[in-house]
Amino acid sequence: MKKRIFTFLSIFIIATFLLAGCASQPTQAPxxxxxxxxxxxxxxxxxxxxxxxxxxxxxxxxxWQKLADDFHAINPNITVKMDVSDWDSYWxxxxxxxxxxxxxxxxxxDAPMYKDWQSKGVLLNLQPYIxxxxxxxxxxxPEPLKGYKMEDGYYGLPRDxxxxxxxxxxxxxxxxxxPYPKQGYTWNDLREMAKKLTIVNSEGKVDQYGFSxxxxxxxxxxxxxxxxxxxxxxxxxxxxxxxxxxxxREAWQMFHDMIFVDxxxxxxxxxxxxxxxxxxxxxxxxWPMGHWAIPxxxxxxxxxxVAPMPxxxxxxxxxxxxxxxxxxKDSKHPDAAWEFIKYxxxxxxxxxxxxxGLAIPMQKSVAESPAFLNQKPGGRxxxxxxxxxxxxxxxxxxxxxxxxxxxxxxGNTVAPIWSGEAELNATLDKAVxxxxxxxxxQK
Amino acid sequence: MDTSGIKxxxxxxxxxxxxxxxxxxxxxxxxxxxxxxxxxxxFTNWDFLRPPVWTGLANYIALFKDEKLLTPLVNTxxxxxxxxxxxxxxxxxxxxxxxxxxxxxxxxxTAYYLPxxxxxxxxxxxxxxxxxxxxxxxxxxxxxxxFAPVCWFCEKNALISVVIVxxxxxxxEGMIIFLAGLQSIPRDYYEAATVDGADAxxxxxxxxxxxxxxxxxFMTLITTINSFQAYEYxxxxxxxxxxxxxxxxxxxxxxxxxxxxxxxxxxxAMAIELAVIVAALMLLYFWLERRYVVYE
Numbered sequence: 001m002k003k004r005i006f007t008f009l010s011i012f013i014i015a016t017f018l019l020a021g022c023a024s025q026p027t028q029a030p031x032x033x034x035x036x037x038x039x040x041x042x043x044x045x046x047x048x049x050x051x052x053x054x055x056x057x058x059x060x061x062x063x064w065q066k067l068a069d070d071f072h073a074i075n076p077n078i079t080v081k082m083d084v085s086d087w088d089s090y091w092x093x094x095x096x097x098x099x100x101x102x103x104x105x106x107x108x109x110d111a112p113m114y115k116d117w118q119s120k121g122v123l124l125n126l127q128p129y130i131x132x133x134x135x136x137x138x139x140x141x142p143e144p145l146k147g148y149k150m151e152d153g154y155y156g157l158p159r160d161x162x163x164x165x166x167x168x169x170x171x172x173x174x175x176x177x178x179p180y181p182k183q184g185y186t187w188n189d190l191r192e193m194a195k196k197l198t199i200v201n202s203e204g205k206v207d208q209y210g211f212s213x214x215x216x217x218x219x220x221x222x223x224x225x226x227x228x229x230x231x232x233x234x235x236x237x238x239x240x241x242x243x244x245x246x247x248x249r250e251a252w253q254m255f256h257d258m259i260f261v262d263x264x265x266x267x268x269x270x271x272x273x274x275x276x277x278x279x280x281x282x283x284x285x286x287w288p289m290g291h292w293a294i295p296x297x298x299x300x301x302x303x304x305x306v307a308p309m310p311x312x313x314x315x316x317x318x319x320x321x322x323x324x325x326x327x328x329k330d331s332k333h334p335d336a337a338w339e340f341i342k343y344x345x346x347x348x349x350x351x352x353x354x355x356x357g358l359a360i361p362m363q364k365s366v367a368e369s370p371a372f373l374n375q376k377p378g379g380r381x382x383x384x385x386x387x388x389x390x391x392x393x394x395x396x397x398x399x400x401x402x403x404x405x406x407x408x409x410x411g412n413t414v415a416p417i418w419s420g421e422a423e424l425n426a427t428l429d430k431a432v433x434x435x436x437x438x439x440x441x442q443k
Numbered sequence: 444m445d446t447s448g449i450k451x452x453x454x455x456x457x458x459x460x461x462x463x464x465x466x467x468x469x470x471x472x473x474x475x476x477x478x479x480x481x482x483x484x485x486f487t488n489w490d491f492l493r494p495p496v497w498t499g500l501a502n503y504i505a506l507f508k509d510e511k512l513l514t515p516l517v518n519t520x521x522x523x524x525x526x527x528x529x530x531x532x533x534x535x536x537x538x539x540x541x542x543x544x545x546x547x548x549x550x551x552x553t554a555y556y557l558p559x560x561x562x563x564x565x566x567x568x569x570x571x572x573x574x575x576x577x578x579x580x581x582x583x584x585x586x587x588x589x590f591a592p593v594c595w596f597c598e599k600n601a602l603i604s605v606v607i608v609x610x611x612x613x614x615x616e617g618m619i620i621f622l623a624g625l626q627s628i629p630r631d632y633y634e635a636a637t638v639d640g641a642d643a644x645x646x647x648x649x650x651x652x653x654x655x656x657x658x659x660x661f662m663t664l665i666t667t668i669n670s671f672q673a674y675e676y677x678x679x680x681x682x683x684x685x686x687x688x689x690x691x692x693x694x695x696x697x698x699x700x701x702x703x704x705x706x707x708x709x710x711x712a713m714a715i716e717l718a719v720i721v722a723a724l725m726l727l728y729f730w731l732e733r734r735y736v737v738y739e
Binding site: 268 | 490491492493571575576577578579594596597598683684685686687689701702703704705
């Protein structure tokens with residue numbers, strides 16, 4: 001009997017440990033220390049070490065390291081320690097470091113998540129530093145900058161940004177004898193093109209789809225379709241979800257009909273079977289995407305080009321999203337942190353970062369210089385100018401408190417529509433309800 | 444059931460203490476510390492960034508009121524209800540089939556054990572090809588037989604599909620445990636019963652089954668704990684945009700709430716919920732053990 005109780009206890013303990021251990025960090029957040037006001041102490045007295053954290057691939061780390069070395073050459077007293085991890089690990093690591101009271105001094109931020117972090121009061125207000133550097137923001141693209149501006153200043157600054165453009169497989173167009181999409185074409189034109197570019201084989205299965213895009217997150221195609229139709233995804237005060245309004249519904253209906261009526265676009269089940277990037281796999285002719293995909297697309301064995309996003313009933317719209325720099329409020333070296341951000345956004349720093357070839361630099365003069373425009377990944381000439389031109393008709397991907405939960409509520413609820421398991425209109429009603437519930441919680 | 448082994452004497456007692464110390468210290472500070480911390484955090488709202496705020500039972504009430512937290516629990520319970528009997532029954536059957544002197548038995552045993560040592564991520568990718576709706580192997584066969592293709596990962600089938608993959612991945616381990624149990628049954632029992640005229644069914648019901656009950660008990664325990672932690676295959680096979688899954692289970696939801704949504708308190712409450720359910724099941728198992736498990 002004794003043995004049995006012991007066995008039971010040990011199994012219980014092991015079970016509890018295994019189950020609980022995966023989710024908890026026993027460390028408690030420290031009480032917030034007195035806020036160090038950004039005093040004008042000279043930075044160049046004592047050598048300091050600061051840490052910088054970002055997400056990215058190993059090749060990106062190499063560029064970050066060069067940036068840190070360049071910076072150190074100019075500011076010999078400041079050494080920047082680089083810490084680059086993949087997207088998932090990055091956020092987990094960041095959370096853990098904050099929970100442990102040892103946040104990195106400067107770290108990368110995804111624009112939609114910025115407001116969540118900013119509203120928690122853990123980011124350093126950069127405004128006092130910006131005020132001391134007249135003209136600092138002048139050379140930067142204003143559109144991506146807007147999202148970072150809070151009532152009392154900037155708590156972060158974008159370092160580079162993305163506009164979504166339409167990638168198209170030239171070989172498929174040539175084969176089907178369809179003219180390439182040109183500035184001024186509409187979503188209706190796109191739909192017609194997609195029909196002509198879809199190839200069904202003798203067994204009735206689709207060998208090639210005319211069009212495809214990610215319908216979970218708004219960035220790639222559904223926000224553009226809604227905005228260009230005159231609708232919106234969320235109200236400007238971020239208290240009401242707009243994806244169920246009539247103008248938005250028309251846009252959803254279009255994707256729905258392309259999948260289930262025209263069959264020129266794969267449903268999500270078919271898309272998943274074809275791999276994570278249908279364009280790269282040579283399975284789709286038209287595919288909206290951001291600049292980050294270019295290094296991957298530079299090695300494919302077909303000819304492709306880019307066109308601007310199509311025009312809708314109301315306007316031509318693309319979405320713009322950015323990655324930025326933020327500094328921790330509890331950083332022990334806020335001045336050094338600012339010096340690093342300042343350098344990374346300078347012409348020199350931006351030119352260095354442009355080597356990654358993944359995004360459009362924030363510094364206009366760099367974006368319009370050969371460093372960006374003449375990039376030839378894999379020896380391919382790419383219409384880089386188009387990514388810049390798209391800024392003119394861009395709409396910022398919304399930045400608001402509760403973004404992750406809101407995006408999950410919408411994406412998760414509408415997902416069964418795109419696998420053919422749920423009816424469009426009733427499901428959209430449910431999505432609005434779930435998303436509005438999230439927004440109500442955020443107040 | 445006397446289990447007293449060899450009593451440590453003299454210096455042995457000292458060494459016993461020394462050698463056990465690291466584990467015990469680890470257990471006290473690691474395990475008990477984590478459990479206690481999880482319990483405390485579960486009564487708070489904590490986003491990692493700001494100090495936790497005491498919220499009493501709010502996180503526990505939400506477990507039953509919030510559909511997004513209830514769905515993972517329902518999925519986990521359904522998963523367990525299918526997975527545990529599936530693994531125990533099938534691995535017992537496989538062990539019995541392979542517990543004989545047939546040509547190539549080692550090869551079969553290896554084949555069944557292989558999934559255990561295969562990377563779940565790689566195996567899941569292969570399963571994705573098998574389960575594919577449009578170009579999958581399974582539907583290819585189904586269509587050749589003249590039936591309509593099945594959407595294996597649509598909402599109504601997804602759970603079953605992942606259970607099958609998880610069972611496939613767990614048979615190897617169960618087979619080893621049952622083989623060990625089967626081989627400890629003395630051959631004379633079967634010989635004596637055969638002489639008395641028992642048929643194969645009787646041999647199984649009267650000798651094999653009772654004598655294998657300790658292994659069945661052990662396997663059920665381990666499999667139940669595993670089923671509450673199952674995550675890799677389920678996530679790999681049902682993931683969709685931005686880290687979302689179409690079959691969220693509790694462990695997945697704990698991770699997502701903690702690290703994607705910064706809701707540590709809620710995640711901790713879910714962890715405690717799981718622990719309580721597992722503990723309740725263990726109690727039930729031990730009660731059943733007293734009634735049905737035969738120890739020689």
